[in-house]
Amino acid sequence: MSKPVLNVENLSKQYRLGGYGSGTLTDDLKKWWYKLQGKEDPFLIIGEANDRSKVGDSQYVWALRDIDFEVHQGEVVGLIGKNGAGKSTLLKVLSKVTGPTKGKAYIKGRVGSMLEVGTGFHPELTGRENIFLNGTILGMRKREVAKKLDAIVDFAGVARYLETPVKRYSSGMTVRLAFAVAAHLEPEILLVDEVLAVGDAEFQDKCLGKMGEVSAEGRTILFVSHNLGSMRRLCNRGVLLQDGQMSYVGKIETALEKYLGSGEAQTSGPKNRVTFEPKDALAYLTEIFIENEDKEGKNTFLYGEKIFLGINYKINDETRGINMRMSLARNGELLFLSQDCDDDFGMLGKKHPGDYRIKLKLPDYLKAGLYTISVWLMEVGKPKEEKIDILSFVLDDTNTDTFYRSFAKDMPGVLKPKLNWEYIDFPVPVETQ
Amino acid sequence: MKDQYWDSILSTKQPFFHFKLGEVWESRDLLWLFAKRDIAQLYKQTVLGPLWFFIQPLLTTLVFTIVFGGLAGMSTDGIPPLLFYLAGQIFWMFFAEVLNKSSTTFRDNQAIFGKVYFARLIAPLSVVINSAIKFGIQFMLFLIFYFFFLIWKGVEIQPQIEILLLPVLVLLTGCMGLGIGLIITSLTTKYRDLTFLVTFGVQLLMFLTPSVIIPVSKFTEKYPGIAPYVVGLNPLTAVIETFKYGFLGKGVFTWQYFTMSVVVTIFIFLAGVLVFNKTEKNFMDVI
Numbered sequence: 134m135s136k137p138v139l140n141v142e143n144l145s146k147q148y149r150l151g152g153y154g155s156g157t158l159t160d161d162l163k164k165w166w167y168k169l170q171g172k173e174d175p176f177l178i179i180g181e182a183n184d185r186s187k188v189g190d191s192q193y194v195w196a197l198r199d200i201d202f203e204v205h206q207g208e209v210v211g212l213i214g215k216n217g218a219g220k221s222t223l224l225k226v227l228s229k230v231t232g233p234t235k236g237k238a239y240i241k242g243r244v245g246s247m248l249e250v251g252t253g254f255h256p257e258l259t260g261r262e263n264i265f266l267n268g269t270i271l272g273m274r275k276r277e278v279a280k281k282l283d284a285i286v287d288f289a290g291v292a293r294y295l296e297t298p299v300k301r302y303s304s305g306m307t308v309r310l311a312f313a314v315a316a317h318l319e320p321e322i323l324l325v326d327e328v329l330a331v332g333d334a335e336f337q338d339k340c341l342g343k344m345g346e347v348s349a350e351g352r353t354i355l356f357v358s359h360n361l362g363s364m365r366r367l368c369n370r371g372v373l374l375q376d377g378q379m380s381y382v383g384k385i386e387t388a389l390e391k392y393l394g395s396g397e398a399q400t401s402g403p404k405n406r407v408t409f410e411p412k413d414a415l416a417y418l419t420e421i422f423i424e425n426e427d428k429e430g431k432n433t434f435l436y437g438e439k440i441f442l443g444i445n446y447k448i449n450d451e452t453r454g455i456n457m458r459m460s461l462a463r464n465g466e467l468l469f470l471s472q473d474c475d476d477d478f479g480m481l482g483k484k485h486p487g488d489y490r491i492k493l494k495l496p497d498y499l500k501a502g503l504y505t506i507s508v509w510l511m512e513v514g515k516p517k518e519e520k521i522d523i524l525s526f527v528l529d530d531t532n533t534d535t536f537y538r539s540f541a542k543d544m545p546g547v548l549k550p551k552l553n554w555e556y557i558d559f560p561v562p563v564e565t566q
Numbered sequence: 567m568k569d570q571y572w573d574s575i576l577s578t579k580q581p582f583f584h585f586k587l588g589e590v591w592e593s594r595d596l597l598w599l600f601a602k603r604d605i606a607q608l609y610k611q612t613v614l615g616p617l618w619f620f621i622q623p624l625l626t627t628l629v630f631t632i633v634f635g636g637l638a639g640m641s642t643d644g645i646p647p648l649l650f651y652l653a654g655q656i657f658w659m660f661f662a663e664v665l666n667k668s669s670t671t672f673r674d675n676q677a678i679f680g681k682v683y684f685a686r687l688i689a690p691l692s693v694v695i696n697s698a699i700k701f702g703i704q705f706m707l708f709l710i711f712y713f714f715f716l717i718w719k720g721v722e723i724q725p726q727i728e729i730l731l732l733p734v735l736v737l738l739t740g741c742m743g744l745g746i747g748l749i750i751t752s753l754t755t756k757y758r759d760l761t762f763l764v765t766f767g768v769q770l771l772m773f774l775t776p777s778v779i780i781p782v783s784k785f786t787e788k789y790p791g792i793a794p795y796v797v798g799l800n801p802l803t804a805v806i807e808t809f810k811y812g813f814l815g816k817g818v819f820t821w822q823y824f825t826m827s828v829v830v831t832i833f834i835f836l837a838g839v840l841v842f843n844k845t846e847k848n849f850m851d852v853i
Contacts, residue, residue, distance in 0.1 A: 140572075148851060158757070225850075229576065229683035232847040239572040249681040255603055257610050266599045270682055275595040 137241070138322055138353050139204040139227070144236035146197040146222055146377075195377050196222045199236070202372055202382045206321075209344070209354045211368035211385055213361075213392045218374040220357045224248060224324045227355070242321025245272055249326070251311030256300035260291055260310060263299050267314045281317045288343070289313035309336055316343045323347060326357045341367060361389055361465025389464060393503045393525060405430040407523055411447070416455045418518055419488070420445040421508050423526055432525075435532045436501070442524075444491040444508060448484050454513040456480050457491060462522070463502045463547055472511070500549040501530035501542045580847070585839050589685040596684060600692035605699065619703045623659060627652045634779060643781040643816040646715050652708050653813070654778035657806045660701040660736075661743045662768050667693040668747025669764050671842075672755050672849050679850065686846045687839065690748060694740045701736065712813065724815035728808055731824075735805050738827065741835040742801055748838030752845035756852040777806040782818040801827035801834075 149160075164174055197219045204210055212220040225231050227238060228246035253270040254263050264285055268278035278285075286292050289309040291302075299307060325344070341363055348354050348367075358364050364371075364385065371388025373381040381391050406422035424430050426439045434440050444457055458472045473491065474480035505525045510518040535541035540549035590597075609615045627648060634640045635647035642650040668690040672679070675689050715721045754760045772778055776785035776796065782803060786793040797803045797818075804827035811819040 161756075225680075226576065230680060231850045233576060233578060235578060238576040240574045240576070241572050243573075246682055252681040253678050255607070257607055258603060262603075262606075266603060269593070269596040269599050270678070270684055272684065275599075 135206040135208075137203050138206045139241070139355075140239040141200050141202050141227075142237045142239070144197060144200040144223075144226060144233050144238055145195060146219075146226055146231070147193055147234040148196050150192050150194060197226070197233075197377050200374075200379050202379065204322075204353055204355070204370075206353055207348060207351045208370055209348045209356060209368045211364040211371045211388070212355065212357045212374060213364070213371050213388055214374035217376075219377040220374055221248070221326055222377075223374070224326050224355065224357060228324050240322065243272065244322045244324065245315075245318040245320030246324040247271070247312075247315040247318075247326065248324070250308050250315070254299055254307065254311060257298055259298055260286075260295045260302070263310070264314055267311065268317075271315060271318055272320065273318060277319075278314075285310075285313045285317050288316060288339075305336075312336075312340055316340065316347075320352070322353045322355070324355045327359065337363075361393075365389060365464060365466075390503055393465060393505060405432055405524060405526060407520070415450055415452055416446060416448045416510060416512070416517070418444070418446045418508065418510055418520065421506075421520065421523055423506070423524055433527045433529050436528070436530050437532070439497075440495040440499075440526070440528075442491075442493040442495060442506060444493070446489050446510060448486050448489065450486055451483065453483050454481055455484055455517075456511050458509040458511050458516075459493070460507045461495065461499075462505045462507070463500070465505070466547065468547060498548050498550040499528055500540050500547060501528050502547075503527050583840070584843055585836070586685060586687065586843055587839075590687050590691070593685045593688055597688050597691055597695070600688060601695040601699075604692060604696050608696075616703055619700050620707050623652060623655045623704050623707065626659075627655050630655070630779065640780055641784050643783060643810075645810070645814050645816050646719075646721055649708075649711055649715060649814065650781075650810070651779075652711060653810050654806055656701060656704040656708055657735075657739055657802070657809060658772055658775070658778050659704070660697055661739050661802060662772075663697045663700070664694050664740055664743030665747045665750075665768060666764065667697070668744050669750035669754070669761075671747070671751040672845070673751070676850070679846075687842065690744060690751075690842075693747075694744050697743075698736065698740060723813075726812050726815055726819075728819055729812035731808055731812060735809050738801060738805050738831050742805075742831045745831070745834035745836075745838035748842040749834075752838075752841045752849075755845060755849045775800055775802050775806070777803050777810070777817070781816075782807050786818070797823055798826045799830060801830045803827075 167174060200219075200223060212223060214220050222231075224246065225248065226233050227240075228244060228248065230246075230248070251267065253267055255266065258266065261282075264282060265275060265278050268281075268285075269275060286295060289306075289312070291306055291310055294302060294306065299310070302310070323344075344354060344356070344367055354367075356364070356368060368385040370383065371381070371385040372379060373388045373392055381388050405424070406420070408420045409418050411417070411419070420443070422430060422443045424441055424443065425434065426441070442459065444459070446457070448455065456472060456474045458470060460470045461468045471493075503525065504527070505522040507522055508520045509516045530540075530542055538544075539546070612618065630651040631647045635642060635651070667674075671686075671690045671693075679686065679689075712723075716723050750760060750764055774796065776782045776793075782793075782797055785796070789796075797807075804823040807817045808819050808824060811817040
């Protein structure tokens with residue numbers, strides 16, 4: 134086993150909500166008074182779990198609570214969790230931007246962090262000057278940057294603009310340059326926070342490739358992304374955070390499955406059927422559900438079973454331009470979008486008041502995995518109602534012998550199409566005469 | 567044993583006396599790049615560029631010469647009023663700029679401090695370097711007038727050997743402004759009340775610093791009771807007075823006052839660094 138490079142022990146971080154004023158001054162004086170007497174900070178006891186959607190009683194919340202894990206050299210660890218789960222806070226504490234409230238973290242080697250693309254970029258300075266400035270801010274020595282200058286410029290693909298002030302760059306170019314600098318850092322531990330969301334697809338691929346290289350060189354990466362697909366590709370371990378607490382550490386597949394399956398990814402309701410309250414609107418969704426051919430609502434389907442998506446909606450007044458859209462994602466990676474008007478633009482025409490019911494058979498070529506469905510009610514091309522990851526189900530292959538089959542769960546690829554392998558020629562031994 | 571394996575440990579506790587000056591030395595490259603960035607930012611898209619640095623001390627000096635020297639008829643120890651006020655002004659402006667700019671370090675840099683860690687002291691130190699460069703340019707202005715009076719006007723000026731203390735004087739002024747600035751920025755991250763005090767406090771302080779407007783000798787004559795405390799505890803007085811004594815041969819210079827000034831400055835500077843380092847750790851949560 135490779136040696137540990139990061140050991141996080143009961144790390145906690147408390148934040149105070151609301152603004153600062155005379156009210157906080159009394160709290161501060163109280164803290165100070167307790168400290169003077171050598172007692173423990175009284176506000177460390179009263180903090181609440183950090184669930185952003187619920188109103189709590191306490192002004193103090195734990196953005197992180199008792200985080201405890203160890204990372205070994207060369208591992209790529211993905212931090213998973215919904216918004217506000219504490220992923221970025223954890224990276225901030227580890228990169229020394231802010232201190233922990235309790236607990237400790239032990240670090241072996243140099244830490245480089247990329248919490249934001251282009252930190253410290255100055256618009257008046259040229260590309261070259263910014264490479265040096267940004268590089269040194271991120272912890273490189275000047276001569277290290279000079280040594281890597283060519284590689285950085287090459288990676289960013291901005292050679293022509295090197296002597297031009299960055300304020301004249303397009304936003305995409307700025308991002309490319311910034312990532313290029315960060316990618317050429319050589320710390321033993323690299324902390325990366327959701328920076329791949331910017332840039333075009335080609336560049337994102339390049340960045341992921343670079344991060345793969347970095348870990349292959351034996352460096353360690355802690356990585357936050359909402360793109361679960363790239364997470365699965367890049368990481369070998371996952372840490373699942375939930376309201377500031379750690380709910381799972383282990384294999385990335387398991388972590389992602391737990392994240393998607395725990396209802397974390399969903400906004401509300403059960404997984405195979407969601408009903409909505411009537412609304413005072415021209416058109417609204419009433420029910421979305423999944424079922425098999427026997428109209429059984431299920432959370433787990435088996436290979437061969439037919440899966441139907443039902444969408445019910447109501448129109449209150451005669452209208453035009455209302456249509457439905459859905460998308461299907463496998464393990465967090467979007468497979469496709471589909472609309473009721475894809476084949477028939479007549480769907481966008483006049484609709485009378487009443488209840489509409491749609492039954493949609495999902496394709497047969499789905500491969501085993503965890504699926505999430507999103508549904509949109511569109512009005513003239515704009516989403517009017519948006520139900521992201523509203524339903525989820527597991528497609529299981531345990532009823533099928535997948536030995537040496539290309540659609541086995543662990544094989545690469547996301548689809549299980551049934552292709553017709555037709556041989557035009559298939560030489561057979563010629564009979565000796 | 568376990569602690570020896572690790573290179574750094576993040577925890578809530580840190581030693582009280584922790585100046586982190588080694589860290590600053592490690593990132594000296596960044597210091598120069600920051601200083602360069604700020605200078606570039608200042609000059610970009612201006613026609614006169616550094617010439618603007620002349621305007622401010624020149625106008626203030628002219629006003630002082632007319633109001634205090636001319637109208638009020640205040641003594642300048644026999645030094646040409648223009649030189650007297652200019653000498654005081656360039657030091658005072660250096661001090662005031664370092665203080666004012668470093669006293670907003672945390673607020674000015676919160677975007678970058680919030681995203682990446684580097685030795686935080688680098689940011690205010692780059693302010694000092696920039697102000698020192700500005701001081702250098704203004705010192706040239708002083709030299710121009712100095713030689714103008716010396717050669718052209720034939721005014722009798724006797725430079726003293728203490729002229730050699732100039733680098734020390736500049737260093738003291740910078741450290742003093744930085745020390746106070748660091749304390750203020752640390753105190754104002756959470757409760758910003760103090761910021762209201764800073765701007766006009768610095769202006770008031772100028773009048774509490776004899777030597778900028780009136781010679782120390784006159785001040786001592788007028789207030790013999792409190793003069794030793796004001797001169798001794800306000801390190802800037804001794805600094806400016808030493809400068810005037812060295813270059814112009816007039817003024818009160820005693821090693822006693824000078825040593826006192828050095829001691830007070832070092833104390834304020836170190837206190838500033840300590841408080842700054844203490845605040846730096848968690849300031850992102852409260853600013």
